[in-house]
Amino acid sequence: MGALPVRSTRLVDLNLLSVRISSNLEAFDAYAYFSREAPAGTEPDHEIVCVDLDRDPYDPEVLRGLCDRTLRAKRFRSGYYLNHIFGDPAYLVTEGRRSYVFGRRLERTVWPYFVKRILTDFAVDHGYLHLKAGGFTFDDGAATLLVGPNAGGKTVFLTQACLDGARFLTNTHALVRDGEAHAVPSAVRVRRAPQFERLIEEHGLTPHLESGDFVAAPELLFAGAPSDSGRVRNIVITDFSPGRPGGFARITAEQAGLFLGLFSDGVVNYGLKDDLLDHHGGDLDAFTATLAGLRAQLTTLVEGARCYRANVDMLDPLVRKTVLAELRA
Secondary structure (H helix, E strand, C coil): CCCCCCCEEEEEECCCCEEEEEECCCCCHHHHHCCCECCCCCCCCEEEEEEECCCCCCCHHHHHHHCCCCHHHHHHHCCEEECCEECCCCEEEEECCEEEEEECCCHHHHHHHHHHHHHHHHHHHHCCEEEECEEEECCCCEEEEEECCCCCCHHHHHHHHHHCCCEEEECCEEEEECCEEEECCCCEEEECCHHHHHHHHHCCCEECCCCCEEEECHHHHCCCCCCCEEEEEEEEEECCCCCCCCEEEECCHHHHHHHHHHHCEHHHHCCCHHHHHHHCCCCHHHHHHHHHHHHHHHHHHHHCCEEEEEECCCCCHHHHHHHHHHHHC
16 A cells, blocks of 8 residues: 555554554544553554545545455445444555555544454454453353343443442454453443543543443443453343333353354344454355354353343342342352
């Protein structure tokens, strides 16, 4: 690509891997989604270079000629990034472990797309499962993973557990292998509420991509350092809905596996099947072997854990005490 204007950069630590993010903006909102920096001198596993076209204009015709010929690059040019995240047309250029993206408000591509893609590629290359999951650990190091549909109460469950003595593990992503869940350090989504108003103002928290919320490092919210990993003892499917019968109950490994296959598997949940096929160079045998391996890993994970479904109000102190006592046991 040659020399590009870079006015800020950050080397972020994602625990098992690191990523260098650079921008032609002095202040780039994407940095706020990462809670930990990698040590100086760390060789990044991937690099992302974001060029805002309002700051440094480039000829769209030239950019179109440089773009990847993948489905993802085509979608970027239409302004569709991943899942429900849209924006201006963006131009994606990949050179090995370095990705370039040209467009506007490119913070909408870094955490929503690039991080998910990088984690998924890393996972399949190193024998991990990439799961959409929150999680916390107890004093004995055992981990509880939280999965569920959007707006199912994962963040409330996680926050209340951590405010009640559990150690924060991860907010959104986990890399799991051989029953061990490894955190992906990131900021936590904070909703504007009375208990967070002072925090939002004092620390000038960055607004979340979705209006009305903010992002904060977990160290600002919870006592003690976050955990980097934990052996998975519990998997909890959270689906809080006051209009339905409540409860906290064990479910079978088969039920949990079927649910996680749709709501937690990184490839399925984030719509990365075409990206994964590209990662395998279009090799159908390698692609399907990877999928079979991921399915087997997921089955082993749920069979080795206690699995629960939860329709509980974790803001209720008595309910919270009962639920956490069961998970600690």
